[in-house]
Amino acid sequence: MSKKTMISSAALMESRSLREAHIDRVEVLDKVKKLALLPNDVHTTVGLVANYYEVSKKTIEKIIERHRLEVESDGLKVLRGKELTDMKSVGLIGKRTASFVVVPRRAVLRIGMTLEKSEVAKAVRDYLLDAEEQTNHRKAFNTEGMSEDEQFELAKMAFDNWTKERQLRKQVEESNKMMAPKAEVYDALVDTNTTMSLRDVAKLIGAKPNKMNEFLRESGILFKNIRGDMRPYQTYMNKGWFEVKEMTINGRICLQTRVTQKGVVGIRTFVLDAETRNLLVGGVAK
Numbered sequence: 001m002s003k004k005t006m007i008s009s010a011a012l013m014e015s016r017s018l019r020e021a022h023i024d025r026v027e028v029l030d031k032v033k034k035l036a037l038l039p040n041d042v043h044t045t046v047g048l049v050a051n052y053y054e055v056s057k058k059t060i061e062k063i064i065e066r067h068r069l070e071v072e073s074d075g076l077k078v079l080r081g082k083e084l085t086d087m088k089s090v091g092l093i094g095k096r097t098a099s100f101v102v103v104p105r106r107a108v109l110r111i112g113m114t115l116e117k118s119e120v121a122k123a124v125r126d127y128l129l130d131a132e133e134q135t136n137h138r139k140a141f142n143t144e145g146m147s148e149d150e151q152f153e154l155a156k157m158a159f160d161n162w163t164k165e166r167q168l169r170k171q172v173e174e175s176n177k178m179m180a181p182k183a184e185v186y187d188a189l190v191d192t193n194t195t196m197s198l199r200d201v202a203k204l205i206g207a208k209p210n211k212m213n214e215f216l217r218e219s220g221i222l223f224k225n226i227r228g229d230m231r232p233y234q235t236y237m238n239k240g241w242f243e244v245k246e247m248t249i250n251g252r253i254c255l256q257t258r259v260t261q262k263g264v265v266g267i268r269t270f271v272l273d274a275e276t277r278n279l280l281v282g283g284v285a286k
Helices: 004-015 016-022 029-034 048-054 056-064 068-073 081-090 103-116 117-142 148-190 198-205 209-218 234-238 261-272 274-281
Strands: 077-079 100-104 221-223 230-234 242-249 252-261
Touching: 004 029, 004 103, 004 117, 016 103, 016 209, 016 261, 029 103, 029 117, 048 056, 048 077, 048 100, 048 103, 048 117, 056 068, 056 148, 056 198, 068 103, 068 209, 077 081, 077 230, 103 117, 198 209, 198 252, 209 221, 209 261, 230 252, 234 242, 252 261
Parallel strands: none
Antiparallel strands: 077 100, 221 230, 242 252
16 A cells, blocks of 8 residues: 555545545445345445454444534434334344444445544445545546636646645644644553543643633533533433532532533544634633
8 A cells, every 4th residue: 555545544534524435436345345235235234344344243332422522413313213213123133122223324434534443444445535536537637628728727726725634634743743742741641530620621632721621612512501510411421421510629529511522522522523624623721
């Protein structure tokens, strides 16, 4: 594999915007390996996705949780009520099943674009990038019947695209270098039951606290109460991202929002998105 392809693959894993640009290329899945589907020929299951990528079911569940907003936008959903009853009636799941996750092809492809330790996922990403490069090459050099001005504009467009791609790759590489010193601290944290303040989480992931809090508010994760304190919405309390604890600060007992290890993972995932990184990263606000 060339260095160019490796860098592009890393960019694809890091950047949501790049994933969006490739998310409709679901035909790649069957070209790399046959994907088993449910009888409706539209959805598959978490277990079958794990089989496809040759990893554990738990690994796929972690990827889904980490990129839940993305995969839900692709159509991944939890069946309940009538939809669940219909699945039971055709014998696809057990009668006592309380809920059932169905995964469409788009979500399967997105999982492959973010799954690191899977040779099948690497093959999916490589196939996507190779196909894109071949397409761009054909477009760039198919100048038959064009005037000189049209050929000039086409060459300029190709150069501009190449420049933008190079800049994006450079941003990803610089971000990876910036995040590397924090990796050891981060790994130690997620192996414990430690909770952290929002400010400490911002320092850990290399974000400005005020910018991070603003982003989490805009994302519907936090809100500001009437006293101006940051509090999590109940949805994210239920997810286990946050705890609101009594803390003694300067001799006074007060409530403080604390971030759990699961919350650190979730928040860090948002920051790792290339577009989000451009908003948040750039030093810790003093």
